Amino acid sequence: MxxxxxxxxxxxxxxxxxxxxxxxxxxxxxxxxxxxxxxxxxxxxxxxxxxxxxxxxxxxxxxxxxxxxxxxxxxxxxxxxxxxxxxxxxxxxxxxxxxxxxxxxxxxxxxxxxxxxxxxxxxxxxxxxxxxxxxxxxxxxxxxxxxxxxxxLGRPVGPPAHVDAAPQPGPPAELVLRVTPGPRDDWFTADAVRTLLTRAYRVSPASNRIGLRTEGPALARAVPGELPSEGVVLGAVQVPPESGPVVFLADHPTTGGYPVVAVVRAADLAAAAQATPGTPVRFTAVGRR
Amino acid sequence: MRTLPVGDDALLVELSSGDEAQALHAELLRRRAAGELTVGEIVPAARTVLLDGLSEPSRLAARLAGWNIPHVPPRAEEAIEIPVRYDGPDLADVAALWGVPRHEVARIHAAAEFRVAFCGFAPGFGYLTGLPDRYDVPRRATPRTAVPAGSVALAGPYTGVYPRSSPGGWQLIGTTDAVLWDHARVRAALLAPGARVRFLPVGS
Known part of the structure; x- marks a missing residue:
C-alpha cells in the first residue's frame, strides 16, 4: 500500500x-x-x-x-x-x-x-x-x-488556498425551509397544508442522511392510503402516517408511496443537514422560479 | 395524462395505467437518445414518470401534451432470460391464492412475458409486469426480516427478484442464480426499466 x-x-x-x-x-x-x-x-x-x-x-x-x-x-x-x-x-x-x-x-x-x-x-x-x-x-x-x-489518498493536484479563515454560514438557530407545494398537496386537507406552512415543527433525533425527520402538528389527509409507488426528488417533504413531515436528504429512496406535500428548495438543504435535534423548523411557501 | 410540477426543476407525469407509463417512458428515452430532451433523471414508476433536473419544466409540460406516444413500446431488444427453480417457501400459498395445483404456478409464471416497469426499493430491484390481473397476490401479512438474494417473488401485479438479502414482504415462489446487481459490470443492473424478461424453469 x-x-x-x-x-x-x-x-x-x-x-x-x-x-x-x-x-x-x-x-x-x-x-x-x-x-x-x-x-x-x-x-x-x-x-x-x-x-x-x-x-x-x-x-x-x-x-x-x-x-x-x-x-x-x-x-x-x-x-x-x-x-x-x-x-x-x-x-x-x-x-x-x-x-x-x-x-x-x-x-x-x-x-x-x-x-x-x-x-x-x-x-x-x-x-x-x-x-x-x-x-x-x-x-x-x-x-x-x-x-x-x-x-x-489521491495525488494533490493544486496548491492550497491562501486564506486565513474562509467565511462559512453558521448552523441555523431556526431552520427556515422554503418549499413549493405539491406534487401531492391535494392528498391533504387545505387545513393541513396551512398547518404545515404556518406552524412550528422541530428537528427529530431520528433524522439521518436519508431524511430530516420533524415533529409537530399532524397533517390530516384528504385522501387515505398510499399512492402507487412514484419517483421522489431530493428535498421532497414526505408525510408518512403516524409521523411528522420528513425532508428527503441525499440518501433518500428513489421511489415512495407516501404523498409528497411539498418540495424544499435545494439551496436550503445544507442548513437542514446542520440542524441539531430540537431545532425549530418553519416551512414557508415560495412561488416557483 | 396530467403533469404535476415538483419543486423548481422536476415534473411528475401521471398516466391512467401502468402500460401508458411504460409507453411514455420508452418515448422519453427515445427522445433523450435523439437529443430532443435534456433531463437529469427519468424515473418511471407504477403510473407515473418523474423527470428530474429540467431547466424549464413548465415548457416541457406544455410540449408533452402535444406528443403522439406510440401505445406499444418498441421491442428492439431480446428478452433477458432468468433461470428459476420454482421452490419458494410461499409456492403453496400462491397456488392456493391462484386456485391452481402447486406445480401449475411455475408453468403459469414461466409462460408470461414480463417487462421491467420500474426499479426501486434497492439498486437493481425491478418491478416486472406481465402476469394477467387474475394472478395478483397480496403481500405477506408479516414481512420476513431476511429474504435471500436471488429470491423470485410476487406482490400485487408485480414479480421481483431480490438483488441481495434484505427484509421483504413479497411471496417467494422461486430462486435464481442470476446476478441481478453487480456495479463492476458495464450495466450494473440486469433489469433496467423497459427490459423484456422471461423466466425459465430449471430443476431444483
Missing part, C-alpha cells in the same frame, strides 16, 4: 466518505447520495486545492481522529469544531499541514451536526458508479469509517 493514506484512530459516531454523489441512476433504484452539506464539502476541497469532485470525510456530531502516513494538507469546515494536531490547536476553516504520523483530531461539533475534512488529493477509495460516496440506504460505496481502517 502507498504511504499516501489516512489511518483511522477514532472513527467517531458516524463518519463517511462523501463526494458529489451518483446522480443519474435513480431509474435503477440508486440513491444520489453525496455530502449533505454540499457547500461545506466544496469549500474544504477548495481550501486544500482539490478539484470539486474530490471525496472528503463527513463526520456526525463528535468528529473523528486520523493519522496520515505522509505529510498532508487538510481543511475542516461545515459544523464548527475544535481541530488539533498532536494536541495543539489548529485552525478550523483554513488549510492545515499535518506531518506524517501526527494525530489529527476533529473534535465534537460546537454547533451543527456535520463537519467536513478535505485532504489534498482527496480520499481515493474505489468509486462505485462514478462516486466514492457512502450510501447508507442502499449500502453502495465504502462502509462508514471504522477504528483501524486505512483510507488511500
Amino acid at each position: 502507498t504511504d499516501r493514506a489516512l489511518c483511522v484512530v477514532r472513527a467517531g459516531a458516524l463518519t463517511t466518505v462523501q463526494d458529489r454523489g451518483r446522480p443519474g441512476h435513480a431509474h435503477l433504484g440508486v440513491p444520489r447520495s453525496g455530502a449533505l452539506d454540499a457547500p461545506a464539502a466544496a469549500l474544504v476541497n477548495r481550501l486544500v486545492g482539490n478539484v470539486p469532485e474530490a471525496a472528503v470525510l463527513e463526520t456526525t456530531l463528535n468528529g473523528c481522529s486520523l493519522r496520515p502516513r505522509s505529510t498532508v494538507v487538510v481543511a475542516v469546515g461545515g459544523a464548527p469544531c475544535p481541530v488539533t494536531v498532536d494536541g495543539r490547536p489548529a485552525p478550523w476553516g483554513a488549510p492545515v499541514r499535518v506531518p506524517a504520523g501526527a494525530l489529527l483530531d476533529i473534535g465534537p461539533a460546537r454547533r451543527g451536526v456535520r463537519s467536513y475534512l478535505g485532504v489534498a488529493g482527496g480520499v481515493a477509495v474505489e468509486p462505485v458508479l462514478g462516486s466514492r460516496s457512502t450510501d447508507l440506504l442502499s449500502g453502495l460505496g465504502p462502509p462508514p469509517l471504522a477504528d483501524g481502517a486505512v483510507l488511500p
Whole structure:
C-alpha cells in the first residue's frame, strides 16, 4: 500500500466518505447520495486545492481522529469544531499541514451536526458508479469509517488556498425551509397544508442522511392510503402516517408511496443537514422560479 | 395524462395505467437518445414518470401534451432470460391464492412475458409486469426480516427478484442464480426499466 493514506484512530459516531454523489441512476433504484452539506464539502476541497469532485470525510456530531502516513494538507469546515494536531490547536476553516504520523483530531461539533475534512488529493477509495460516496440506504460505496481502517489518498493536484479563515454560514438557530407545494398537496386537507406552512415543527433525533425527520402538528389527509409507488426528488417533504413531515436528504429512496406535500428548495438543504435535534423548523411557501 | 410540477426543476407525469407509463417512458428515452430532451433523471414508476433536473419544466409540460406516444413500446431488444427453480417457501400459498395445483404456478409464471416497469426499493430491484390481473397476490401479512438474494417473488401485479438479502414482504415462489446487481459490470443492473424478461424453469 502507498504511504499516501489516512489511518483511522477514532472513527467517531458516524463518519463517511462523501463526494458529489451518483446522480443519474435513480431509474435503477440508486440513491444520489453525496455530502449533505454540499457547500461545506466544496469549500474544504477548495481550501486544500482539490478539484470539486474530490471525496472528503463527513463526520456526525463528535468528529473523528486520523493519522496520515505522509505529510498532508487538510481543511475542516461545515459544523464548527475544535481541530488539533498532536494536541495543539489548529485552525478550523483554513488549510492545515499535518506531518506524517501526527494525530489529527476533529473534535465534537460546537454547533451543527456535520463537519467536513478535505485532504489534498482527496480520499481515493474505489468509486462505485462514478462516486466514492457512502450510501447508507442502499449500502453502495465504502462502509462508514471504522477504528483501524486505512483510507488511500489521491495525488494533490493544486496548491492550497491562501486564506486565513474562509467565511462559512453558521448552523441555523431556526431552520427556515422554503418549499413549493405539491406534487401531492391535494392528498391533504387545505387545513393541513396551512398547518404545515404556518406552524412550528422541530428537528427529530431520528433524522439521518436519508431524511430530516420533524415533529409537530399532524397533517390530516384528504385522501387515505398510499399512492402507487412514484419517483421522489431530493428535498421532497414526505408525510408518512403516524409521523411528522420528513425532508428527503441525499440518501433518500428513489421511489415512495407516501404523498409528497411539498418540495424544499435545494439551496436550503445544507442548513437542514446542520440542524441539531430540537431545532425549530418553519416551512414557508415560495412561488416557483 | 396530467403533469404535476415538483419543486423548481422536476415534473411528475401521471398516466391512467401502468402500460401508458411504460409507453411514455420508452418515448422519453427515445427522445433523450435523439437529443430532443435534456433531463437529469427519468424515473418511471407504477403510473407515473418523474423527470428530474429540467431547466424549464413548465415548457416541457406544455410540449408533452402535444406528443403522439406510440401505445406499444418498441421491442428492439431480446428478452433477458432468468433461470428459476420454482421452490419458494410461499409456492403453496400462491397456488392456493391462484386456485391452481402447486406445480401449475411455475408453468403459469414461466409462460408470461414480463417487462421491467420500474426499479426501486434497492439498486437493481425491478418491478416486472406481465402476469394477467387474475394472478395478483397480496403481500405477506408479516414481512420476513431476511429474504435471500436471488429470491423470485410476487406482490400485487408485480414479480421481483431480490438483488441481495434484505427484509421483504413479497411471496417467494422461486430462486435464481442470476446476478441481478453487480456495479463492476458495464450495466450494473440486469433489469433496467423497459427490459423484456422471461423466466425459465430449471430443476431444483
